[in-house]
Amino acid sequence: MTAFDDLSLLRAFVCIVECGSISAGARRLSISQPALSRQLRTLEELCGTALLRRDTHRMSVTETGRRLLADATAMLALGEEADRRLCEDHTTLSGHLHLFATVDLGQWVVTPLVSQFLQANPKVTATLALNNRPLQMIQEGCDVGILPGKITDESVVARPAGVITLHLTASSALVKSRPPVKELADLKSWPWVTVAGSQFWSAKEITLFGRDGVEQTLRISPVLISEGITSIREAVRDGLGVALLPDWLIKDELDSGDLVQVLPKWKAKDLPIHVVYAGQRVLPTRVSAFIDFAVRYLSPARKATKRAGGN
Secondary structure: OOOOOOHHHHHHHHHHHHHOOHHHHHHHHOOOHHHHHHHHHHHHHHHOOOOEEEOOOOEEEOHHHHHHHHHHHHHHHHHHHHHHHHHHHHHOOOEEEEEEEOHHHHHHHHHHHHHHHHHHOOOEEEEEEEOOOOOOOOOOOOOEEEEEOOOOOOOEEEEEEEEEOEEEEEEHHHHHOOOOOOOHHHHOOOOEEEEOOOOOOOOOEEEEEOOOOOEEEEEOOOOEEEOOHHHHHHHHHOOOOEEEEEHHHHHHHHHHOOEEEOOOOOEEOOEEEEEEEEOOOOOOHHHHHHHHHHHHHHOHHHHHHHHOOOO
């Protein structure tokens, strides 16, 4: 053990010097005079030399004591500042967030979410990383991620935060150029465009559910597989093929008629959204507050309220 292993010994020494005597230091620290004397004696034994000279009239600091006093004062000040910052982390909404999301969800959904959170909490700043292969982002030091699809990383906590509704979609020009589609099997000969990544849905087959709960699966051979949902939308809008696309990405195109739903009575399974973070960490206030905000923002109940005209 060294003189710097126990901050309480250094604090006792600094207090004695500042107060001018052991008795005055003991009163400030609210401990007994013998207890403070023992702490000083322990520190001097660790240093291997006297730190204070004491007689019946006065107390003085030795040369070694002066050097230790300067170092101890600086260390205690740093410790107090570090403790203050830790306390702020867990009691105030301030500091920097490191966030991540998949590219398309991040651009279309997460960016407005983050913007609203930062406007509501002006002492918080954020970095938003967009990555379609985000599995290592928590290990790389990010605080929170917002991800669609299945969560395959068992090291994270994943809070459900709503779902993405998917529509089977094609360009109006492609639909007009093909025989009418009455059932899923009619789409077998159509060109398909789909997303890469098994956490979303299969690139080799499409499963849809009828209104009566009947499930049908169609094997497909895509002409294009892309990591980006926005690029899939552009390919579909250009007439390349038919694809599953999220409602938030194609609303304007459906309203304008550039894109149309194919077999609208058949629905794909909703894609879950999760807010993910490291479970083994103690979360600063800004992180836990953002997690709760994101879950509320993405919840189906909030979306239903917005559609009904609520806030």
